[in-house]
Structure formats: structure tokens, C-alpha cells
Amino acid sequence: MNTTENDIILKLDKDSFELLFRKHFKNLCFFAQRYVKDLDIAKEIVQEAFINLWEKRDSIDLAKPVKSYITTTVYNRSLNYLRDQKKFDKDLLTFENLALSVAASQTDLLASKELDLVIKSAINELPEKCREIFVMSRFENLKYQEIADKLKISVKTVEAQMSKALQFMRIKLADYISIILAFMIFEK
Amino acid sequence: MEKDRIYYHELIAGYFSGEIDSAAVSELSAWVKQNSENQKQFEDYHKTWLILEETRIETIVDINDEWSALQAKIQFTNVDEPQIIKPDFSPKKGKNIFVSVLRIAAVLVVFAASAFLIYQWLNKPVMQKAYANNVSLEQKLPDGTSVTLNAGASIQYPDKFTGGNRKVTLTGEAYFDVAHDSTKPFVIDAGVVTIQVLGTSFYVNTSDADGNTIIVLTTGKVKITSKTDINNIVILSPGEKAVFSASQNEFVKKQNEDMNYLAWKTGKIRFENATMKEIANTLGNVYRKNIKLTNDEIANCRVTATFENQSLDAVLNVLKATIDIKTSTKGNTIEISGNACDKK
Numbered sequence: 001m002n003t004t005e006n007d008i009i010l011k012l013d014k015d016s017f018e019l020l021f022r023k024h025f026k027n028l029c030f031f032a033q034r035y036v037k038d039l040d041i042a043k044e045i046v047q048e049a050f051i052n053l054w055e056k057r058d059s060i061d062l063a064k065p066v067k068s069y070i071t072t073t074v075y076n077r078s079l080n081y082l083r084d085q086k087k088f089d090k091d092l093l094t095f096e097n098l099a100l101s102v103a104a105s106q107t108d109l110l111a112s113k114e115l116d117l118v119i120k121s122a123i124n125e126l127p128e129k130c131r132e133i134f135v136m137s138r139f140e141n142l143k144y145q146e147i148a149d150k151l152k153i154s155v156k157t158v159e160a161q162m163s164k165a166l167q168f169m170r171i172k173l174a175d176y177i178s179i180i181l182a183f184m185i186f187e188k
Numbered sequence: 189m190e191k192d193r194i195y196y197h198e199l200i201a202g203y204f205s206g207e208i209d210s211a212a213v214s215e216l217s218a219w220v221k222q223n224s225e226n227q228k229q230f231e232d233y234h235k236t237w238l239i240l241e242e243t244r245i246e247t248i249v250d251i252n253d254e255w256s257a258l259q260a261k262i263q264f265t266n267v268d269e270p271q272i273i274k275p276d277f278s279p280k281k282g283k284n285i286f287v288s289v290l291r292i293a294a295v296l297v298v299f300a301a302s303a304f305l306i307y308q309w310l311n312k313p314v315m316q317k318a319y320a321n322n323v324s325l326e327q328k329l330p331d332g333t334s335v336t337l338n339a340g341a342s343i344q345y346p347d348k349f350t351g352g353n354r355k356v357t358l359t360g361e362a363y364f365d366v367a368h369d370s371t372k373p374f375v376i377d378a379g380v381v382t383i384q385v386l387g388t389s390f391y392v393n394t395s396d397a398d399g400n401t402i403i404v405l406t407t408g409k410v411k412i413t414s415k416t417d418i419n420n421i422v423i424l425s426p427g428e429k430a431v432f433s434a435s436q437n438e439f440v441k442k443q444n445e446d447m448n449y450l451a452w453k454t455g456k457i458r459f460e461n462a463t464m465k466e467i468a469n470t471l472g473n474v475y476r477k478n479i480k481l482t483n484d485e486i487a488n489c490r491v492t493a494t495f496e497n498q499s500l501d502a503v504l505n506v507l508k509a510t511i512d513i514k515t516s517t518k519g520n521t522i523e524i525s526g527n528a529c530d531k532k
Contacts, residue, residue, distance in 0.1 A: 014264045021258065022251055030245050034238070037206030043249070047258055054262050086210035089217045092203070095227060096234050119243045120417050124437055132435040137205060138244045139416040140380065144207050163194070163201040170236040177235045 012057040012066070021050055024067055028074050034098060035078035037087075039141055045081065049073040115176060122172040126165055133158055134165040200230060204237045247418065256351050260312055313346035320360075324453060329356065332367035333374065336453050339476060361393040363453050366408070378403075380434040384411045390424075391449055401432040404444050412439070448474070455497040464489045467507070468524060475500040478521040485528035486513060 012020075025046060032042035049070050053060070060069055082088035093100065126134060136142045136150070137158075144158045170177075199216045202208040208216070220230045318327040320337035327335045329345050331354055337343060341360025349355075349372065357377040366374045366388050376383040379394040381401055388408025396402050403412055405424040412430055414420040414437055422430050422439040429444040451457045451474045459467055465487040472479040477500065481487050489511050495503050504515050504522075513526035 018255065021255060025251060025254055026245055026249050029249055030242060033241065033245065037204060039245070039248075043254065047254070047261070050258060051261055087213050089213050091221055092213070092217050092230075095220060095230055115239070116243050116246065117419070119240060120419075120437075123416070128435055135380075135416055135434060135437075138240065139248055141248065144202075144205070159198045159202055159207075160194075162205065163198040166201045166204075166233055166236060167197065169240060170232060173236055173239055176239060177232070 012054070012062070017050075017054060017057075020053075020066060020070075024070065025050075028070065031071070032074050032078045034096065035075075035093070036081050041081060042078075045077045046070075046074055049077065118176065119169075119173070122169055125172070126168055130161045130165050130168070133161040137162060196226070197229075197233075200233050204234070247416065252352065253355070313348040313350050315344060316347050317342060317344045329354075329367075331369060331372075331374075334365040336363040338362060338452050358392060359394050361391070361452070363389070363391050363450060365389040380415050381432050382413045382415055384413070385409070399434070401434070402429065403432075404429045404449050406450075414439070446470075457495045457498075457503070459491050459493050461490045461492050463487060464491070464511075464513075464524070467491060471500065471503065480521060480523050482523050482525040486511070486524065486526040489513075489526075489529035 028046045028049070029039070029042045032045045033039055036042050036045070052073055053066070053070055060066070079088065090100065123131060123134065133147055133151070136147045137144070142150070144155050144162075147158050148155045196216070196219050199208060199212060199219075203213065203216055220226050318325060318335075318337065319342040320339050322339050324339060325337045327337065327343065329335060329349075330347060331349050333354070335343055335356075338361035341358070341362050343356055343358050343362065345356040352372065354369070354372050354374045355377065356375075359379065364376070364385070366385050374385045374388075376385075376392065378392055378401060381403075383392065383403060385408065388410055389406040390408070390410055391402075391404040391406065393402040403410065403424065405426050405428055407426050409423065409425065411421060411423050412432070414432065414434075416434070417437050420437055420439065422441055424430055424441070427444055429442055429446075429449075431440045431442075432438070433440075447460075448457050448470045451470065457470065457474060459470075462470075464481060468479045468481055471477070491507060491510055493506060493510065495506070498506075500522075504524075507513060507524075508515070511526065511529055513524050516523050516525075
């Protein structure tokens with residue numbers, strides 16, 4: 001497709017839509033998930049935001065960055081979800097740096113290959129039972145009850161182990177926490 | 189108070205996992221606001237959590253799957269060309285012809301779009317699920333691949349393989365005979381690992397008695413990747429076996445020694461100077477019963493025999509005729525007792 005500066009792109013076509021999707025989907029999932037705390041819900045919200053974008057492609061102003069359009073949709077629907085669940089707590093969200101205005105929202109993933117390896121090796125250092133539960137929760141996306149059922153233990157045990165895992169990881173990743181923070185502040 | 193701290197730490201972890209209810213959210217909020225120490229704890233844990241979440245999302249969100257899921261929900265029209273209006277610098281006398289050409293082009297575009305829409309609507313892949321109840325079940329997949337599921341196993345697959353790969357989800361034990369297609373890798377989501385093949389036949393057990401994932405390759409080549417660590421991969425050659433432990437994120441690769449690993453499918457069991465311990469194990473796997481030796485002496489007795497499509501009773505009768513054993517059945521458990529064998 002040959003375009004020059006004089007051309008006006010009137011519509012989002014399937015190919016550019018797919019590119020947008022592939023470029024931004026994971027970032028937006030991360031963003032939504034920070035609010036809704038449930039990956040399946042986050043994926044659903046982001047998928048619906050893209051569907052919404054596709055359906056409204058004729059009426060949106062393509063002069064503005066399309067990404068901010070989708071981000072706004074995701075942001076609004078995430079907050080709506082929290083309100084529906086009665087889990088919307090302004091104070092906690094503030095402590096989580098979830099700016100309560102989408103304009104200030106930063107959505108990009110920062111993970112580097114190196115950090116990824118550090119995290120995976122830290123996970124491998126967790127005590128066996130603890131790691132098993134942590135992996136089931138975070139990487140197999142199982143709920144506490146499902147983990148309890150699968151391992152034939154109580155939900156209380158799962159809660160305690162997840163807390164232990166978090167404490168362990170906090171110590172292991174202490175060095176990286178300050179670096180990540182710095183990036184987050186200076187990212188546009 | 190130590191107890192309180194532990195309680196609130198668990199609340200924090202539960203909050204970030206989305207596992208606590210709205211009352212607990214308020215409770216946590218009140219605690220965090222109480223003093224700056226609590227606030228700092230919460231923030232520290234939050235930052236740790238964020239880092240973990242990034243890796244998690246990078247690892248477990250499969251963009252190809254998500255794109256396929258989205259495509260299934262959207263009707264794409266006018267996919268051929270984006271609408272671009274080029275500024276019209278041509279002299280005005282050509283205008284009429286230009287307009288009629290444009291009209292014809294518009295009609296063609298609409299026609300192509302509706303044909304495409306109908307094609308898409310007729311061809312949306314629908315997910316299927318095959319489940320083997322009490323006996324093994326053979327299922328043919330849309331590309332000609334044959335899967336034999338052992339009792340209790342299930343597989344999810346689309347009625348058409350669209351997209352760049354052929355992806356299915358397996359739970360339990362199955363034997364795959366994958367149709368060759370070098371343009372579309374065959375990918376199996378087997379719980380904690382992903383298995384990628386080209387054209388191959390192999391055995392998978394997503395979770396054996398020890399909770400490990402087992403893959404044994406019969407022909408061809410497979411690449412197996414840990415889902416929690418995409419850098420942890422193993423490639424098998426025929427005759428090799430991979431045992432993956434999710435809790436240790438570890439692959440152990442070895443030559444497959446168990447010649448009866450497909451007995452559940454073929455009905456053929458071969459024992460060549462096998463010990464009663466191995467025999468009890470194999471029979472337990474094949475006939476799905478708990479077979480125990482009541483004493484250690486008979487564990488070392490050796491037997492050579494081949495069984496084809498025999499019932500468990502028939503097999504046990506042959507064993508009784510071969511060595512001095514007695515069996516007693518209690519529900520799903522069969523106990524084998526006897527004396528030690530003579531050492532020759």
C-alpha cells in the first residue's frame with residue numbers, strides 16, 4: 001500500500017488493526033489487570049475494547065493516537081468492573097499509583113529479558129510446596145480454591161503460602177524494585 | 189502484634205491476587221491508612237507484585253491465541269484495500285469516466301466484502317471436545333492427526349485449523365500420530381508444558397501419579413517447552429522420554445526403558461525377565477487398578493511372558509501358573525502374595 005503525505009487515511013483496515021492488536025494487547029492486559037486483579041477479566045476487557053475500536057472505526061478521529069482511545073476504554077471498563085464488584089477502593093488504588101485519571105496512566109510493560117530470568121530463578125528458589133502453589137496461582141491461573149482442591153489442602157494454607165512467596169520475592173527482588181520505580185517515573 | 193502482621197500480609201497477597209471479598213478490601217484499606225509503616229509495607233509488596241505480574245503476563249498470554257479469539261468475534265469487511273483518497277489533480281474533463289469507474293469499483297468492493305463475510309461466517313472454527321470415559325477413545329482431528337485418548341483423558345480442538353498453527357489442549361494420557369504439515373506446526377497445550385511437533389507419533393501424560401508430565405517419543409521429533417519458563421526446553425528423539433516436574437521446573441531426559449508404555453492402547457504387554465515389582469506396576473497402569481505386592485520376597489521373582497488383549501484375570505492366572513502366588517481382590521485393589529522364588 002503506497003501512501004504519501006497528501007493522502008488521508010480514512011479507515012482502519014484489518015492489517016493495521018492486527019498490528020495495533022499485536023503491539024498493544026499485552027501492555028493493555030497488564031494495565032487492566034492492575035485494577036481488576038484477575039487476568040481473565042483483564043483479557044476480556046481488552047478484547048472488548050479492541051472490538052469496540054473496530055466497530056467504531058468510522059467515527060473515531062484518526063488524527064489522535066489510536067492507542068489512547070483504547071486505553072481510555074480499558075480504563076473506564078476496569079473501573080466499572082471494580083465498582084460492580086464493590087472492590088473499588090480509592091485509597092488503595094492511590095497507594096498503587098493507579099492515577100485516577102486516564103491521562104496520567106502509563107501502560108507499557110518494562111520487563112527485560114534479564115529481569116525475566118532473575119524472576120524465574122527466584123521462583124525456582126522458593127521452598128517446594130510454596131513454589132508449587134505460587135506457580136499454580138500465577139502461571140496456571142488457578143484460583144485459591146482450585147489450588148486447594150487440586151493439592152488437597154485448605155484454602156488457608158494456600159493463603160499463607162502465597163503470602164510467604166510474596167515476602168520471599170520481595171527480599172529477592174529488592175534491588176530491582178528501585179530501578180523499576182525510576183523507569184516508571186520517567187517514562188512519558 | 190505478630191499475628192496481626194501475618195494476617196494483613198495474607199490480606200495483601202490475597203488482594204493482589206483478586207481473591208479477597210469486598211469486606212476484606214475495606215478492612216485492608218483501613219489497615220494501610222492507619223500509619224506510615226503499614227503504608228510502606230503495602231507499597232513494597234505492591235512493587236514486588238508489579239514486577240512479578242509483568243513476567244507473568246509476558247509468559248502466559250499467547251498473542252496468537254488472543255488474536256484468533258478476537259478474529260472469531262469480529263466480522264472483517266472491506267479487507268482488501270484501506271480506503272485512501274488520493275488528491276484529485278487530474279483535469280476536469282476526465283471526471284465523468286472517473287466517476288463511473290469509481291462506481292463500478294465500489295460495486296465490486298461491496299460484492300467482494302459480502303462474499304468474504306459469508307465465507308468468514310461459514311468458516312468460523314468451532315471448538316470441539318473429545319473425552320474418553322472408561323475406555324480409550326480414538327479421535328481424528330481436522331488435519332488427519334489421530335489421537336488415542338486413554339480413559340479419563342480429554343482433548344479440546346477446533347473443527348478447523350485456521351491460522352499459523354494447529355493448536356489443541358490436552359488433559360490426561362494420549363497417544364498422538366500427527367499428520368505431517370511443515371507449514372503449520374502442531375502445538376499441544378499440555379497443562380504446564382507446550383509441545384511442538386511437525387509430523388510425529390508420541391505419548392503424553394499431562395500428570396502421572398507423581399504429578400509429573402511425561403512425554404515419550406515414538407517417531408519424528410518434538411520440542412517441549414515449560415510454560416512457566418520458556419527458556420526451559422527439551423527436544424526429543426525417537427525412543428527418548430522426558431519427565432517434567434512443574435514444581436521444580438525441571439526436565440529429565442532419558443532413554444525410554446518401559447516397553448509397555450503403549451500397552452493401554454495396543455493391548456500388548458511384554459515382560460522379558462521382568463520383576464514382579466515391575467509387573468505389578470505395569471499391570472496397575474494398563475488395567476487402571478491398584479496392584480500391590482504384600483511382601484518383599486516375591487518382588488524379585490522374574491517372569492517372561494507376552495499378553496495380547498487379555499483381561500487382567502487371564503494375566504493373573506498365567507502368573508499364578510508360572511510362579512507361586514495368590515491374589516485377592518478388594519474393590520479396586522488387588523493384593524498379590526507368595527513366596528520368594530528359587531534363585532537359579
